[in-house]
Amino acid sequence: MPKQNKVLKELSQALKDAGLPPKEGAKLTKSQTREVMSVLESVPDGRVSAMCDYPLPEVLLLVFMGVLADCNQWTELELFGNTNLRWLRKFYRYNHGVPSHDELRYIFSKIPTKQFQDVIIRFLEANIAHIKHALGLDTALCGLTHYAIDGKEENGTGRSYCASRQDKVRNQQTLHVWNVTDDICIYSEAIDSKTNEIPVAQNFLESRKSLRNILITFDALHTQKKTWKIILKKHGEAIGGLKGNQGGLLENVSLCFDEKTKKELREGGDGKGYYKTVEKAHSQIETREYYLLKAYEDKERDKEWGKITSFICVVKTINPTDPSKSPSQEIRYYISTLSDVIACAEGIRGHWACEVGHWCLDVIFREDDNTTMDINAYQNLSLLIKMTLHLIKLLKTLPKYSKYSMKSIRKVIGWDYEHTLKDLFSILDREALKESLGEVKMTANDKKKASELLKQEEEDLRHF
Numbered sequence: 001m002p003k004q005n006k007v008l009k010e011l012s013q014a015l016k017d018a019g020l021p022p023k024e025g026a027k028l029t030k031s032q033t034r035e036v037m038s039v040l041e042s043v044p045d046g047r048v049s050a051m052c053d054y055p056l057p058e059v060l061l062l063v064f065m066g067v068l069a070d071c072n073q074w075t076e077l078e079l080f081g082n083t084n085l086r087w088l089r090k091f092y093r094y095n096h097g098v099p100s101h102d103e104l105r106y107i108f109s110k111i112p113t114k115q116f117q118d119v120i121i122r123f124l125e126a127n128i129a130h131i132k133h134a135l136g137l138d139t140a141l142c143g144l145t146h147y148a149i150d151g152k153e154e155n156g157t158g159r160s161y162c163a164s165r166q167d168k169v170r171n172q173q174t175l176h177v178w179n180v181t182d183d184i185c186i187y188s189e190a191i192d193s194k195t196n197e198i199p200v201a202q203n204f205l206e207s208r209k210s211l212r213n214i215l216i217t218f219d220a221l222h223t224q225k226k227t228w229k230i231i232l233k234k235h236g237e238a239i240g241g242l243k244g245n246q247g248g249l250l251e252n253v254s255l256c257f258d259e260k261t262k263k264e265l266r267e268g269g270d271g272k273g274y275y276k277t278v279e280k281a282h283s284q285i286e287t288r289e290y291y292l293l294k295a296y297e298d299k300e301r302d303k304e305w306g307k308i309t310s311f312i313c314v315v316k317t318i319n320p321t322d323p324s325k326s327p328s329q330e331i332r333y334y335i336s337t338l339s340d341v342i343a344c345a346e347g348i349r350g351h352w353a354c355e356v357g358h359w360c361l362d363v364i365f366r367e368d369d370n371t372t373m374d375i376n377a378y379q380n381l382s383l384l385i386k387m388t389l390h391l392i393k394l395l396k397t398l399p400k401y402s403k404y405s406m407k408s409i410r411k412v413i414g415w416d417y418e419h420t421l422k423d424l425f426s427i428l429d430r431e432a433l434k435e436s437l438g439e440v441k442m443t444a445n446d447k448k449k450a451s452e453l454l455k456q457e458e459e460d461l462r463h464f
Helices: 006-018 030-041 056-068 074-083 101-109 113-135 197-207 225-233 244-256 259-266 299-305 341-350 352-363 375-395 406-415 417-428 430-437 444-463
Strands: 145-154 159-162 167-169 172-179 184-191 214-218 237-242 274-281 284-294 310-320 328-336
Touching (some): 006 113, 006 375, 030 056, 030 417, 056 074, 056 375, 056 406, 074 101, 101 375, 225 237, 237 341, 406 417
Parallel strands (some): 214 237
Antiparallel strands (some): 145 172, 159 167, 172 184, 274 284, 284 310
């Protein structure tokens, strides 16, 4: 698995030093709940307000709290609401009680997905920017913010036969863009059944005003000439995997890394073409060797692709700690616009954060068990789930939760939501966080960097 996110790692240590969360027995304050409540109340409602028995903020609060408390299905969310209605009325009136599971699904199908996503992402990015500012933390990879692009299949949403459509219904496909630097999924888009994720990714890249100081990583499916040129046009950086879909380029790159060349790079001594990491995980030792060569000149290739600065070869060797198991090795090839081998290594390794995110959605939040066929309802619930995933990771930075898995933390929230939500909101309360983390000492240079970082984050949010 990829290394722990730098923001969360630094936050965990700072919160430990600052003494958050507050002492046991402290109650939720209005300022602590204000951040989340303002997000829920700013989501546009696609229904006719005069005909609604269930105001949207009430529904969103119910589902948000339910997802935090380990509810994964519409029926579970309905049961959670009815069980905890008295507590929910501390926030809203709920004059008509709790919607049925069918009504919940219908209401979510009417929320404008694009606007809902914008509201959530603005909230998460502003919150993480505030944390970084309070810590004086610059987490960029060699001055670059890292975006990872990958698709995900929602395995419970298809049908072998649908009577209303008189045909088979394939599983929904979703394209995700993860901000690896801040550990946030910043973009989700349902993929039409008549196309694939390639044009959806290209539309996302085209929609950005600029990709300057942003590193885009993707697997071999997205290593397309058009995608590469869009990134270059937007002044971004890229690392793309190579497989059989780029057979000619893959063959040319692989031929550059014969054993003699690898040996020369290893023994070069200048560190510009070779980098090695060793990690222990899952009862095995994983060694990764990164080899980088400057791309040779090729006018025909440059005409088709634009700038390709370097070729990369990654040799991964797995040595099981169990002596009865044999070692294994795999080799992967990449192209990049970067020339720094360490930056490339961190980018390639960091790309797996999106795979870990998908694993969390499937295993911790059981998304594959969600059989919702309505695309809007499914996508809107998934947006709230990804917001919850990020918040649980924040909660895990608190010392009292650090030893628990995210799945266990969800259960704890369901068992004792009064105290766990108090702990979570203590991180989201900007005034309390600023006061607590203000005790963390920063140099003048650190403060200057933090101020510049916050200004850049705010500028990015305005252009989102």
